[in-house]
Amino acid sequence: MIIAMAMTFVCGDVVSSLAARQAAIVVDAKTGKVLYSADANGRRYPASLTKMMTLYLTFEALAKGKISRNSPVVFSAHASAEAPTKLGVKPGDSVTVETAILSIVTKSANDSATALGEMLGGNEPTFARMMTAKARALGMTGTVFRNANGLPDPGQFTTARDMATLGIALREHFPQYYGYFSQRSFLYGRQRINGHNRLLGRIKGVDGIKTGYTRASGFNLVSSVADGNRRIVGVVMGGTSGGSRDNQMATLINTYLPRASTRGGGDLVAKASGNNPITALAKVLLPKHDAPTPDDKPMVEDDAVASNDDPTTADATDATDEQTTAAVEETAPVVKTRKVKTVIVSAPQIATAQVVAAYAEPTPAAVDPVNTASVPSGWAIQVASSPKQSEAQAFLDKTTKQAPKVLADASGFTVAFDKDGVTYYRARFGGFGSKTAAWKACTALKKKNIECYAVQQ
Template sequence: MRQALSGIVSKSASPLKTIMILAMAMTFVVAGAASSFAAKSAAIVVDAKTGKVLYSANADGRRYPASLTKMMTLYLTFEAMAKGKISRNTPVVFSAHASAEAPTKLGVKPGGSVAVETAILSIVTKSANDSATALGEMLGGNETNFARMMTAKARQLGMNGTVFRNANGLPDPGQFTTARDMATLGIALREHFPQYYGYFAQRSFLYGRQRINGHNRLLGRIKGVDGIKTGYTRASGFNLVSSVNDGNRRLVAVVMGGTSGGSRDNQMAGLINTYLPRASTRGGGDLIAKADSNPVSALAKVLLPKHDAPTPDEKPVAVAEADTAVTDDATVAQGDSEDEDTAEAEAPKLVVPATKVKTVIVSAPKVATAQVVAAYAEPTPAVDPVSTASVPSGWAIQVASSPKQSEAQALLDKTTKQAPKVLADASGFTVAFDKDGVTYYRARFGGFGSKDAAWKACTALKKKKIECYAVQQ
């Protein structure tokens, strides 16, 4: 840039001319940066009756889901409720790990509990990270196993561009999705669980004497919007999945990577106003396969990559996993708060051209009926269930331990790639333990039915120069 300017601005140029040239150059730089940032956004609009994609922009590009992750946490919660495994009143106990999650959160102390319905409402309104983790631990035994259940369910629903690593969407470089996959999940939630879908229309709820308001500002602002979920971290930008039903037409729209909550909402409103009139009034039928599998044992038989590179390129701030309560939430969050109001106040103000839309003020949407909504994605074959190490009995083999869970998981991924046949029917997982006040993570493969089976697998790994030993669960 400096050499280019020196060729344009001569020594004899007047001060005014020099200033004008420099101003023009800076304009091009700023415009280029804005264009680069805008290229990282993604959006899709799907006709939920026919499955037709009405609008698409970078819909298959990898993105950090942020709190859109909680849509899958709720899917698995609704599934467990529908099967009678839990009810609205089942107590959800908060572990020390769940209680220590970064804000925003409900603030339940370790050992405390809330009803399943309270946890659900705190997620759809406040986007409570602690509630999501507590639900995940209840349904999966631990959050690591629950993340595998989430990924397995994603595959069964046809979400082939998504990998989940946690239940709440707090930053993890290995957790990613696409706008298309989030649209698939948004439609599946309503199609498969119409009896619970009305939760997404909640704009606020009472927790004790406190009224907690939601983040989804399009509810009550745009006619027909009846959910679903917002999401924000610094690395992901501002995300939103919206479902719209005007009585005759239905849409699901996704916007990811917005520069602010306001610009994201305006973009979503513009997409709804533009494409809802173009949606079909006919059509219907279940286009997303209902993944009917045990919510504990249906683990994803996929290789989770060690190094994932979703965009935006900004590396997310790591969030420490703690087994004890953390008093300084700001330290844990490290700037990646899910509180959109706080983020809006702290974020630098960028000038983004917003689509002018007509705002229609309406009453709060009614609770969804049992009417089934069609989906757009073709189903993929169900994921083969594998044995899970979350079962108390059985044998496992340990290949390593590390002070970082991400490193332990990377070792599991590497070992799986080195010996895919040996570990074809095993499932990798990590187990936390404390030593001299430091938390470490064991990298293990479970699902062996006997000591001999575990020893045999370990012997085969040693032939590949992979150290291991068998342990009983």
């Protein structure tokens, strides 16, 4: 009898622990109203849902013309060595951006995600900081990214609510590319690669978005569903199996889609963080411009991040979902987790500067790698400086449109530097072979009422 009672308590604890890992949310994608929520703000491992942000930044680069669908994505030795599932590209070989995208939305290819991250960020740690910074700009306050693919890292986490926000943002901000998420298979050479999202074609109206699995995360799924004038985004995290996760999502869709509004419209997720109260506060506190001199060299250093003090070897993410769960469990190492202290900051109770520091984005890359991936050598011209990287980037875009001929052979980028403990961003154009060439370009810009000066990198 005692043994039976003990077994009951043990089983109860296991179930309780497992249930604590699960989280879910359903959001009306037309009004932003939360229709269902279960521990939606609880911290969870994203697994391959991470790739949604990798694709967000890829779509952003495509939309801005920084890359094209046919641009080559070269696979480094690091990218090629990523754990399955993967496309299997050899080091030094390449695929097109479109192929990389398709391999991510269908096969959840870890190597393709890493290769895209390295292409856009110069290296994966820098790209991960870009991902986290973008998450903050989208209002995803409970998310930190450490890699481009979602392979286990104890410092990488998110929430169901944040994943719903990202799912909505992908459709709202990049409708021209969102159709990739409904791709159920694609041809890679002579091979037909099928997708993992089994709700596509099974549930009416489902048009994406992403599955995910590691041992630590359980089975995750973000789904976008449209039926007539109704649209919802649902998130299920920590499922016990691919099948149970899918069934839970199907139940949520069937229950809450009929309750979604047929009205509403307009973007629910801002493209920039301008409406963030912390950002607004920072605007008041920080000076609008720095006053650099031509001799003021940028603080450009190697942006590689020190390795984790608790490194882990990768589990396979999305390893063909439940069909190979057993294989993954046998071969994948246990992910060691460490407790992360969470500090809740109450703005009225602390100094204003502390509020900004508490909500500050991760240390930015020294160079905006979406543009350049590295600092252009030789001479550059600086046209602006701002406490916000987005403003510096916007000035680069504006200047390019104002003087396309002058800057035809130049490459725009932002350079971060610290002054009195505050990070600013210089907006520069590089690629000038000599001081004379840079000065000549500056003279031409000044004729268009664009202030600038030349600086050697």
